[in-house]
Each structure stands twice: as C-alpha cells, then as structure tokens.
Amino acid sequence: MDQPGSPQEPQHAHGHDGLPGCYRHPDRPTGVRCTRCDRPICPECMVSASVGFQCPDCVRTGGGSGPAPRASAPRTIAGGTLTADPRLVTKILLGLNVAVFVAVLLNEQLSGGWLVERLDMIGLALDPSRYQLVGVAHGEWYRLLTAVFLHQQFAHIGFNMLSLWWLGPQLEAALGRTRYLAVYLLAGLGGSALSYLLTAQNQPSLGASGAIFGLLGATAVLMRRLRYDMRPVLILLGINLAFTFLWPNIAWQAHVGGLVVGAVVTFGMVHAPRDRRKPVQVGTCAVMLLALVAVVWVRTLQLVG
CATH class of the missing domain: 1.20.1540.10 (Rhomboid-like)
Structure with missing residues (x-):
C-alpha cells in the first residue's frame, strides 16, 4: 500500500489526456509536479518555491523533515520578508x-x-x-x-x-x-x-x-x-x-x-x-x-x- 506523501500515483488519478490528476484534486489533469515529493499538483495547489513549485503539504512540513524552509516564504523584490504591517x-x-x-x-x-x-x-x-x-x-x-x-x-x-x-x-x-x-x-x-x-x-x-x-x-x-x-x-x-x-x-x-x-x-x-x-x-x-x-x-x- 502506498504511504501518504509517496510519489506513487493511484490508478484513478490519470486524466483524459493521459496526464496524472492532482493528488488533491484527481479530476484535474496536470503536468506539473512538486519539486520535493514529485506528486502532481494543479494550479490551485502550486506554491511558488525558489526552484519550481511545491505542494501545500511539503510547504507546511518541509517535505516531511520539519518546518518549511525559509526559501518557501514569500519575499519582496529585494528579498525582504513580507509583514502584516508594512508601515x-x-x-x-x-x-x-x-x-x-x-x-x-x-x-x-x-x-x-x-x-x-x-x-x-x-x-x-x-x-x-x-x-x-x-x-x-x-x-x-x-x-x-x-x-x-x-x-x-x-x-x-x-x-x-x-x-x-x-x-x-x-x-x-x-x-x-x-x-x-x-x-x-x-x-x-x-x-x-x-x-x-x-x-x-x-x-x-x-x-x-x-x-x-x-x-x-x-x-x-x-x-x-x-x-x-x-x-x-x-x-x-x-x-x-x-x-x-x-x-x-x-x-x-x-x-x-x-x-x-x-x-x-x-x-x-x-x-x-x-x-x-x-x-x-x-x-x-x-x-x-x-x-x-x-x-x-x-x-x-x-x-x-
């Protein structure tokens, strides 16, 4: 049996174009995969990372190895951290x-x-x-x-x-x-x-x-x-x-x-x-x-x- 977070895809996850379905939304075919766990992700689930995109689970857990890395946090054009009060x-x-x-x-x-x-x-x-x-x-x-x-x-x-x-x-x-x-x-x-x-x-x-x-x-x-x-x-x-x-x-x-x-x-x-x-x-x-x-x-x- 596949474990949660495994890159293996369930058989029903493939869309009508031969593309795998998003691991969270199996009815949505996608060609994009998470750069950490390799699971297919649709546009709604894509989280921009320093390289490519990550799935919400990997952003939240850091790929299963602790807190999410700082690289996944939103940054300003100069690399500053976004804050709740920019004033x-x-x-x-x-x-x-x-x-x-x-x-x-x-x-x-x-x-x-x-x-x-x-x-x-x-x-x-x-x-x-x-x-x-x-x-x-x-x-x-x-x-x-x-x-x-x-x-x-x-x-x-x-x-x-x-x-x-x-x-x-x-x-x-x-x-x-x-x-x-x-x-x-x-x-x-x-x-x-x-x-x-x-x-x-x-x-x-x-x-x-x-x-x-x-x-x-x-x-x-x-x-x-x-x-x-x-x-x-x-x-x-x-x-x-x-x-x-x-x-x-x-x-x-x-x-x-x-x-x-x-x-x-x-x-x-x-x-x-x-x-x-x-x-x-x-x-x-x-x-x-x-x-x-x-x-x-x-x-x-x-x-x-």
Whole structure:
C-alpha cells in the first residue's frame, strides 16, 4: 500500500489526456509536479518555491523533515520578508522625529534651546557657554546622525513628515523593514557628510531632508526596476530639486547627498542577483558607509590637520 506523501500515483488519478490528476484534486489533469515529493499538483495547489513549485503539504512540513524552509516564504523584490504591517518602521521613524521636535520646543521654552546646539550638524565652532570647540571635527561624530532627526520649525518638520508618510510605506513594503531602514539611515548620513564636506565649518544644519531625498531617489530606482511609469516621480524630483536650489536658506548639500546615497544603496538592493542577494546588499551598504567615513575623515583633516 502506498504511504501518504509517496510519489506513487493511484490508478484513478490519470486524466483524459493521459496526464496524472492532482493528488488533491484527481479530476484535474496536470503536468506539473512538486519539486520535493514529485506528486502532481494543479494550479490551485502550486506554491511558488525558489526552484519550481511545491505542494501545500511539503510547504507546511518541509517535505516531511520539519518546518518549511525559509526559501518557501514569500519575499519582496529585494528579498525582504513580507509583514502584516508594512508601515511599522515608517511609523517609528515618524514618531522619533516628532518626539525630538517636541523635546526641542520644550527645551527652548524651559532652558534656552541648548539641545539644538548639542545635536545639530556643525563642523567646528566655539561654544560660548562652554568656551570650547564643538562639532564633528572635534570628535562629535554623533552629530552626523542626530541632526537627521532634528527640526526647529513647524513647516520644516511638517513637509518632511508628510513626505516620509507618503514615500515610506511603499518602500518599506517593497524592500522589507531592515533594508528600508538601512536606506533611510545611510541617506541621512550621506546628507550630513556632504554638508560637512562642502559648507562652512561653523554653519549648522539639521533636519530629515537628506533622508527624505534618499527615499525619493530610492523610489525612482524601484520604479525603474519594476518598469513603472517614471514620469510622476521624475516630476516630483524635479520640483523638489528646484526648491532646493532656488529657495533661500536650504542646505542643498544635504538634499543632494541624501538623494545620491539613497539611490545607490537601493540600486544595489533591488538589482542584486538572487543567488548572491545578501552578500551584494550587505556589501553595498558597507561600501557606502566606508565612503561616508572617508568623506568625514578627509574634511576633519582639513579643519584640524
């Protein structure tokens, strides 16, 4: 007697075309077989796997040898895991930006606004309250990241958070949470690094605009990869770049730095070969991070060397 899960087929399972019938629906002839147990499966029972298709039983049990392999789990275009809430990281980032903004407002009302001066991106300056040099060149590298979450004006944080809420969820769903967060943080650091390199040493800058432009660049790369109509995102990008260079008191260096880094990192993520996806993606992020460190190191040597 055949055992359950055996590749042997019952005699009545053959259809009128000479093809075997699906092991779950014997009246449906099919030429497709499970790549694990070799049983015939109809379109309703096919589960896409890394190679070919598997039957529901093998997906559930891993072919009778324990839990189903991770390869059978649905993945995003960049290899991320599909999640029930594709907005979770976006919500956390938005909440963090708003929380820092509220802290800045309270600090300005109660303590004179020293918090901004401790967290903004500045190359090198003299802090009169402490009579000592402060800034990235003085060893305060954390400012490259804290400035990304720092805002002082309602209009500034309002525009950035609306853009984050509009662009973020789609990217988070397409890339997966970890990859999406990597794009956001590296783009923010890219904006800070280019500002540090090209602006005056005592010129402070702040805000998530570099990270937001990184998401904009990531969206363009993703739409290109999916072969979607590029016109909407290109028009939006053009409008934002026009404001960047025509509106006064905007740190264009942060916008351009974030845009370039976000686009490059996303390109590495969505174009990585499937069989070498993780090494290529990790390598792309590592190379970009090293490049940003090199930029900061060169500028620091210029200021203090």
